[in-house]
Amino acid sequence: MEDNPFVKRWRKGLRRIALVYPNAYSSGVANIGLQFIYAYLNSLENVICERFYLDVHNCLRSFESGTPLKDFDVALFSLQFEEDYFNVVKILKAFKGLKIAGGPCAMINPMPISKYFDAFVIGEVENSVVLDIIAEAKSVEDLKCEGIWLKEGRVKRIYPKKLDFYLRRQIIADNVFGRCLILEIGRGCVRRCRFCVVRQIYSPLRWRDTKLLIETAEDYRGVVDKICLVAPSTLDHPKAKELIAQLIDIGFLVSPSSTRADKLDEETLELLVMGGLRSLTIAPEVGSDKLRDLLNKGLSEEHIINAVEIGREKGIKGFKLYFMIGLPNESFEDVKEIVKLVEKVRSLKVEVSVSINPFVPKPHTPLQWTPYTGIENVEEGLKEIKRRRDYLIKELSKVCEVNVESVERFAIQTILSRGNEDVSKLLEAKPSLRLAKKMNLTRFLNKIPLDSELPWDFIDHGYKKERLIDEFIRAVGSE
Ligand code: SF4
Known part of the structure; x- marks a missing residue:
């Protein structure tokens, strides 16, 4: 049951805009940016906006009235996770109107999914004219404005300079x-x-x-x-x-x-416990301070142990620790450090669960050029990261609950994240690394030369590429 202050009834002449979240309702309704878009579009005289979620009619009928997606004039997709692209492609088969996408994946690198959309919103739309333009647009040409990329040329991200506004009435629902x-x-x-x-x-x-x-x-x-x-x-x-x-x-x-471990002092933890916190999630990211420095995480083992000790004293029972493997310059010794750190936390007599993800080198970050698995030869890298994963499962499951994400799945995520238009051919198939290899897409797992043109170079996020290169060299040592 949700408490929705914005529901609007359809009447003839209204323009129908579908706000499509190609993933679960519980995470979609928790997204305050989407709530803003929904409220704003419904505040416009000539527009009705309804929401679509993957676990509600497979995104093919609206959440509010069950109206079929094909009856809408515009579909505005929110791309939060690259793996949602496979759902997007299926959903769009039922739609002939204007197709627009926004959200973090569009802002990072829309190339792999670009063929399926007419336009992409690059940035945060509050205090801009983007939603008014979308509300009026009858064709792609009508979408020309700052912050909308029409699949050619460069685009500069838009954002409100100040957050001096807030959605005062929001949908209250059971969310993530x-x-x-x-x-x-x-x-x-x-x-x-x-x-x-x-x-x-x-x-x-x-x-x-x-x-x-x-x-x-x-x-x-x-x-x-x-x-x-x-x-x-x-x-x-x-x-x-x-x-x-x-x-x-x-x-x-x-x-x-x-929560960051270095911000968890006595006063903060006391407040959080008073506020109802019973378990704490900390992301050490890696086992050794050496690799944490490479990541520029600004966190030491001391911070992590302190946070757990103080948390335990304040009454927190469970601690969830997040780690990554497959980083550049990572040695087997660094992986062993993960086990040592977890054992240290465990020795404080608290409940611990551990989550381990292969590292995905994301566009626009200083580590964007590094190979998936951190090892230059992809085949060798895949073997080695699995060896490290198996070691961690074996050792950590002796002391705590462990959840390890699939190496193949994160390799596909890397391809979807760092690829170009060629990746679209993978989206209509059942994804697998074997198929990606057959399609010559595993090349997006490789180390990228620093002087290459990148598929996402056309998006101006306001940083200088030379600065990222400097950071990369500072982190990894040299090309
Ligand atoms: S830079 Fe990113 S990972 Fe680091 S503290 Fe900020 S949000 Fe978290």
Whole structure:
């Protein structure tokens, strides 16, 4: 059941815009950017906007009224995960109107999916004319404006300079964070982790004023009891502690969408426990401080152990640790360090679960040129990363619960992330690494020469490529 203040009834003459989220309802409804788009489009006199989710009629009928997708004039897709492309291709078979996509995947590299859309929104649409243009557009030519890429030339990302607005009325539903009000407290990140695409495509750092956030929360007193604070690095908000304390004071449970171990001091953890936190997720990313420095994570083993110790004292029972394998310059010794770190955490007599992902070198990051698995020869790299994965499963399952993501699946993700238009041929098939190899697409797993032109070079995110190259050399040593 959801509490939706925006439902609009269809009447003749309204332009129908489908807001399509090709993944689960619970994550789609938690996306506050999509909520803004939905509310804004429905506020326009001549438009009705309805939502589509993969687990509701397979995205083929709307969530609100069950209207078929094919009856809509415009389909506006949100591309949050590259693996959703396979769903997108199926959904679009039923649609003949204007096809537009936005979201982080469009902002990172839309080339692999470009053939299926007429246009891509590159950036954040609030305070721009993009939604008004989309609402009026009858053809692709009508979509010409700043922030919309019409599949040729360069495009500069758009974004609001200040976050001095907020969606005061939002849909309250059971979402991935539970039934809660979502408070997006900022965009961009003050840190410079070299593997992180989020900071690159949402820069510059912008925080929301706590006054605006508290006022928004006040409107929901008695409606929901929980608030989720959302930002790439939530606890870096300069007034994070004051904000959490005030929200607790006015009667809410509060949980942050992300936590960094170096921000988890006694006071913060005490507040978070008062706010209802019972388990803590920490991302050491790697086992050794050497590799954490390569990633520029700004986190040491001491920070991690301290955070667990303080958390345990404050009453937190469970700790989830996230790691990656397959990084450049990673040795087997570094992988062993993951086991040692987990054992150290485990020795503090807390419950631990571990999640391990193969590293995906993302476009626009300083590590974008590195080979998948971190090893130059892809075949050797795939063998070696599996050896490292098997070692971790064997050793870690002796001390805790372990979840390890598939090496093949993340290889496909890398191809979808770093590929060009050629990758589209993989999207209509049942994806497998073997098929990708047959189609000559595993070349996108290779190390990329620093002087190559990249499929995503046409997107201007406001950074200089030379700066990324400098960072790459600083991290990895040399080409
Ligand atoms: S702290 Fe998190 S969001 Fe910020 S740069 Fe690092 S990984 Fe990205």
